[in-house]
Amino acid sequence: MENTSQFCHERGLPFLEARALSKTYQVGSSTVHALREVDFAAMQGDFVVINGPSGSGKTTFLNLISAIDRPSEGEVLIQGVSTNTLSERQLAQLRKDKIGLIFQTFNLIPVLSAAENAEYPLLLQRRPKIERAERVRSMLAEVGLGELGRRRPNELSGGQRQRIAIARALITRPKLVLADEPTANLDSETGAQVMDLMRKLNEEHCVVLLVVTHDPAVTKYAKRQIRIHDGRLIEGGQP
Ligand SMILES: Nc1ncnc2c1ncn2[C@@H]1O[C@H](COP(=O)(O)OP(=O)(O)OP(=O)(O)O)[C@@H](O)[C@H]1O
Numbered sequence: 001m002e003n004t005s006q007f008c009h010e011r012g013l014p015f016l017e018a019r020a021l022s023k024t025y026q027v028g029s030s031t032v033h034a035l036r037e038v039d040f041a042a043m044q045g046d047f048v049v050i051n052g053p054s055g056s057g058k059t060t061f062l063n064l065i066s067a068i069d070r071p072s073e074g075e076v077l078i079q080g081v082s083t084n085t086l087s088e089r090q091l092a093q094l095r096k097d098k099i100g101l102i103f104q105t106f107n108l109i110p111v112l113s114a115a116e117n118a119e120y121p122l123l124l125q126r127r128p129k130i131e132r133a134e135r136v137r138s139m140l141a142e143v144g145l146g147e148l149g150r151r152r153p154n155e156l157s158g159g160q161r162q163r164i165a166i167a168r169a170l171i172t173r174p175k176l177v178l179a180d181e182p183t184a185n186l187d188s189e190t191g192a193q194v195m196d197l198m199r200k201l202n203e204e205h206c207v208v209l210l211v212v213t214h215d216p217a218v219t220k221y222a223k224r225q226i227r228i229h230d231g232r233l234i235e236g237g238q239p
């Protein structure tokens, strides 16, 4: 990654805010309160680890922040703009240009090779071919998969797939990275390598990181930790 080391503005407007954010799902005749009135803010350069038991609402929270899901109540603001006010098209643009997503389930495209999966966001951004090739090459090397670019996801191990998903999320150099258990399928050495990359993004490129994890090796690098329990943010919502 080229060095564009810059000053991380910690003051001023939060980069990201959630205000009284709630999400309910209707399942048959019962209502699931997946998230309840969560208030949260993160400044530029923040690195937040999200903890909480299974089913507590962590993935729901990330899906609302990335506007993959719409809130039932409340709002998400990114650089002061409420995502409630944006059209689907504007939301797609926002995700494409500013947000890198690493899903719990990877969501790789099975018919594309590892390199093509990593390249995909750059195609959406209509980047020139030479730039795409160079970025794919260096990104795959950074996640330790330089040799495996031609393989399809089903020809890779779980940990290797996870690293492709990470490469795909970071290749556009997003300002905000949302990651759901990014090191869950990695051995400790690869996990440390991936964390090193994320830490570098955070420290040198001021990328805001929001990471759902129980991995102490990840938590060690975080600037703060928040806890979600039964849909409520019970600890650490403000910077
Ligand atoms: N599409 C959906 N329809 C109905 N209920 C849902 C839906 N998605 C999530 N839920 C429910 O919302 C709650 C929060 O789910 P969520 O996936 O956010 O939990 P989580 O904290 O990410 O759990 P895990 O650690 O197991 O990934 C759970 O009770 C879950 O069953």
Ligand SMILES: [Mg+2]
Pocket (backbone or CB within 6 Å): 058, 059, 060, 104, 180
């Ligand atoms: Mg989850």
